[in-house]
Amino acid sequence: MNMKTVTAPDVEIDPGLITEHSLDVPWTTVVWNDPVNLMSYVARVFRTYFGYSRSEAERLMLAVHHDGRCVVATGPREEMERHAEAMHERGLWATVARTEP
């Protein structure tokens, strides 16, 4: 039999983009409902901080209001911690959590 060997392709990925956390399970930022914060304010924070559109910010705000909590971001743990801190700067109650497997 005439077996042709195949060469391995060269990598075309910037190795700088691989971090020690690249294979980690992503984390989430969860915003919790509270009875004090104004709905218009919560929607405004989602729009101005996360850059969500008006309609998406409104949808997330209503999800927090009706379901008691809502995931507003997913990604690396450190980034989610920065988001939660930014929410606390603005008086929203947020926590970070590992995504459910």
Added chain:
Amino acid sequence: VIEFALEGDGILLTADGTESKVIADLAGQLDGMLAARIGSGSPATGPGPRSLPDDPALARLLPDMIAGDAESAAELRALVEPSLLVHKRENARLVIASLAHPGMLDPVTEEAWVRLLTDLRLTIGARLGINDDRHGDDGIDPAATGTERTLHEVSAWLGGVLEHLISVLDARDDARDDTQAPV
């Protein structure tokens, strides 16, 4: 009177009378609460305390960032709380300064107003033990009397001031979106 008006691309604050004095007083009280937390072991530099404040109002302003994992929450709090405290105190300072000299607000002071009004309402909500949606966003508990009733009324009034400021800021964003929209 507390009023925010869109002037060109900026926000003009008009403030005088009882309303101005009440907000300056409350901002000063909040600053005192935050300063006391620093005094009790949360330095401006270096790691802060690891435990949730005992005071329910401070606990609401500085909540745990991780639920259900006390050790991780404590580690993260030690890292994050000192700067949160500094920033919240700075918001109070900027608002008090702007009440002393009302006029055009710089962007940092605009945001300080939004955050300070929010923190004041969260603090009053914690003092009143508001922990469900029973009162609605701003409803006054009809059963409340005395100091409790006053706090309810102050919170509802602060909510009105914040709603007004948010509406002005949102209107400015709308105007900016219109300007930037492709023809």
